[in-house]
Amino acid sequence: MxxxxxxxxxxxxxxxxxxxxxxxxxxxxxxxxxYVYVVDGDLRKLDNPKKKKVKHLVVYNTVLQEFKNKIDNNIRINNSYVRKILEPFNKSF
Incomplete structure (x- = not known):
């Protein structure tokens, strides 16, 4: 994968x-x-995403549909939103 x-x-x-x-x-x-750009809203903010090699990533089956829709439709999001949607994953993984 x-x-x-x-x-x-x-x-x-x-x-x-x-x-x-x-x-x-x-x-x-x-x-x-x-390569992909990744953010976490904390260390890697939206205005300074991390360029990361795909082979250095563990890919989960979860796609945050709401986040994807906002990006696709150019709806402004902020770092606290990113932190909030990632919060459950930081606890469970």
Whole structure:
């Protein structure tokens, strides 16, 4: 499950390498087959997303549909919104 065909905007992922190892993120944008932009609203804010290699991510089956819709429709979101939607995942993973 490591190809970008399975990744979509709003997908919940966990970093498996780097300084942010173990952190939960949500996919903000897909750059290409190898890279995506991820945010968590805390360390990685919306105005400074983290460029991450797909192979360094654990991909969960969860897509945050509300987040995806807001991104797709250019509805403004803020960092506290991102933190709030990721909160349940930070507790459970």
């Amino acid at each position: 490591d190809s970008t065909d399975d990744l979509s905007i709003g997908q919940v992922v966990k970093s498996r390498a780097g300084r942010d190892k173990g952190r939960i993120f949500v996919v903000l944008d897909i750059i290409d087959k190898e």
